[in-house]
Amino acid sequence: MNVDVQCLDGLPVIIGGGIAGLMTALHLAPEPVLLLSTTPLGADASSTWAQGGLAASLGDDDDPALHLADTLAAGDGLCDRDMASRILNAAPGAIERLAGFGVRFDRTLNGTLRLGLEAAHSRRRIVHAGGDGSGREVMRALVAAVRSTPTIEVVEGFEARRLAVEDGTIAGVLARGPTGPVFFATGCVVLATGGIGGLFHDTTNPLASCGQGLALAARAGAVLADLEFIQFHPTALDGSNRPMTLISEAVRGEGAIIVDETGRRFLDGGLGAELAPRDIVARAVWRHLANGHLVFLDVREKPGATFAQQFPTIASACSKAGIDPARDLIPIRPAQHYHIGGVAVDLAGRTSIPGLWACGEVASTGLHGANRLASNSLTEAVVCARWVAESVAASPGGGGKPTMASDLPAPDPGPVRPLLSRALGVTRDGEGLKEAARALLRLAQRHDAASDSAAVGLMITIAALLRRESRGAHFRTDFPNHATVVRRSQITLDAAIAAARELASSPTLESVL
Template sequence: MSMDVRDLAGRPVIIGGGIAGLMTALHMAPEPVLLLSRSPLGADASSAWAQGGLAASLGDNDEPALHLADTLAAGDGLCDAQAAEHIVYAAPAAIEDLARLGVRFDRTPEGALRLGLEAAHSRRRIVHADGDGSGREVMRALVSAVRSTPSIVVVEGVEARRLAVEDGRITGVLASCSTGPVFFATGRVVLATGGIGGLFHDTTNPLGSCGQGLALAARAGAVLADLEFIQFHPTALDGPGRPMPLISEAVRGEGAVIVDETGRRFLDGLRGAELAPRDIVARAVWRHLADGHRVFLDAREKPGATFAQHFPTIASACSKDGIDPARDLIPIRPAQHYHMGGVAVDLAGRTSVPGLWACGEVASTGLHGANRLASNSLTEAAVGARWVAENVAGSPDGGGKPAMAANLPTPDPRPVRPLLSHALGVTRDGEGLKEAARALLLLLQRHDTASDPAAVGLMIAVAALLRRESRGAHYRTDFPHQAAVARRSEITLDAAMFAARELANSPMLESVA
């Protein structure tokens, strides 16, 4: 990196090059900002892989109140109703923002937005771009807009390692690049770093997304919320490739059904069947696989011959495994897809640490509750980016201070994957969670490349252990019933480490969730 970082001191720093980070930077223009991306923009962001699109009440028979009701129902009692209301009511305007930035949304011959249907939505309200290439098209437009905005300095090939904190507030970002460590002095940092897919063997996300933003926030002392709620998509392509190609819920929205090797639609007994909430469908598929069956998505009749036309990305992924969805069954299994939990934030994206904001999947606004409603994630990122940008721009710098840069190891999630994949999958149990927590604490305390991924995994495991109920995407086989009162969970890294140490001395850990 050839630029002098002293010339950039005091600028807000946005960490992450997905939709949340790019839109935050664009909304802050013309205020100068610095955007850090570990890869070339658009190359390694989960946003670019999104197939389903964005949910917004834009149809003639739809309204935000209906979108809100569907969101709250999917969230299984754990949504922050006020946050959810603000976000879904702002969703249509966010779609307009994206269109103005050059996103080419799919439209009818008459020019109206083409609206799709996905699970647990009562109306067609999913806005797509380029069929099942929505994330890719949105990222194309945003990357172009960012590169043409003079106030945004993009630094690629740089990965944040730690947040500097002094007297309880942010003072800078310690990062690493090809030439060594570098320190960016700033009192305003926005985390937009994506999710945790790289902590699992089976995931539809980039393997490099291993909770770096959560680790940065946790080590800075931030409060994290609802970490135990991890969404497993029920229809990932069951093949040898990792990460696993996603078979979008939109395929089921167009009429595809789930069957086993005998051709039986074993979801018939579920309310909503294939279009039931994701957690319910994922558990049903998981159990059927555990019983020795194979599970497939049958799209031969619907969408049938038009499959490749409507879903070119999925058709291409299937073709690599020798599958033609118009003629063949598509083998599927659940895979980690989205993290409902994250850094606890208010509607302005402020965390518990002054000078630190979070936006997108790394943040926990309370919109998703225990189970994210399909296609609400990109909507949340687009809506939240404006609010974060406005709040950051209206906040004083806080006095970022120069500091010495130091080398820190590149996080390696591989030692953590077996632990989280086994203990924190579609179903969990107390003994498995305790065993994982103990092992993750040992990895964390080694202070090596596995330490940051282990810290994230430990917080998730302890949060899951403390929630002694089953709700939404969190299903405990030893506590299969739902508690009478729904309460969001909060945790810090120090609290998680304390709880894990207590496990070594006590067979019981009482719930505080």
């Protein structure tokens, strides 16, 4: 099949139409940029679904040092302190920039920003827009800003399938569009593709978010970091719908409690109770369910009568499920919510491959450590987009020719989903991870529609096997304690395949540990 070659003469290409991609494009203006989006902007991005807001130290009783302390505590010893400090010090300015793009943040009667509280934050510092519709409002404003910026060319309906690399440097993007394969020749590519929720059965993310950005980077030879850290949100609406409806942590910040079928508040007395770090709450809920209990969120007293007004999106989802939160308990269970790991990047968002940047959930900056602090993710995307844009603008363009297969299939995570859901859930164990690694290796080597998803799953699984400890969102029942040495993990696809092949011929991984 013929490939339509588009020579961009150094024009940067941004892959992804969520907050990270849109902000990067806007910060590059008036420099021209091409933005590729699989769907119409904002139609199926995790950013649009975000109920929580953006964390920033804006209150009179707050400052970036306190925000940093909370982030480091939640990150369980694995945060990159310098990167975290830099991002969180820039957070208040990022809120101002979003307001400048037309985001209508929630404000008090006197016009100041209304600040909410979420788990593991010591201060009210969560900025919302439209209550629990923050992501939707931010995306509304940014999509409008992008569409009104003449130097941003938006190409919708195109899915990136491979990155071309020549002499160790990015040379272009092979994408698939309505009329067939297209090769965009460029030496500057920004990945802003979101997360991996589509690789799990229970997720609060769009099912189309199946780690394709990680696959693009991995197939190109990039280094990925901290892939084993997957955050499960403890309060997803328990029902038959997939993806699952998130019940924002802000609801617990306003006083809602977690109870079982007997009405017992089984988290009471624990560290932080309902407002403990997410990994702690998720594991407590998971264990209670595993022990045969039912688990609910009780909002009847707090927030009480104002619940529907404060959280209209959640109230609507409850109503559709036949639940009246004013009278009924809301059934909940943990669900995959955010991928802490991603493509390893530096302060400017540069990856290990010259010409390739990453921003947002697909990137691993080190801000989140082993467990993301609530509402730090959108803040990270907005802040880092500016630094990525500045770095891209200062880099040469270039481009090459397509040298890979011209009609790669669209990714299908279906065969991978049960493997990751079983082996990489709220708790893991070595035997389950080894079994998954063997199955994922076979899928990854088939070179069919499931192979990209399997390759991503394999890298996550091997990273989880190699981390023989429990830390933050990664909990091994066979290694329940912290290891003595604290380290971030790094892996490439070749290394993951080599480890999995060794595992296939040996019952242990001792030689690569």
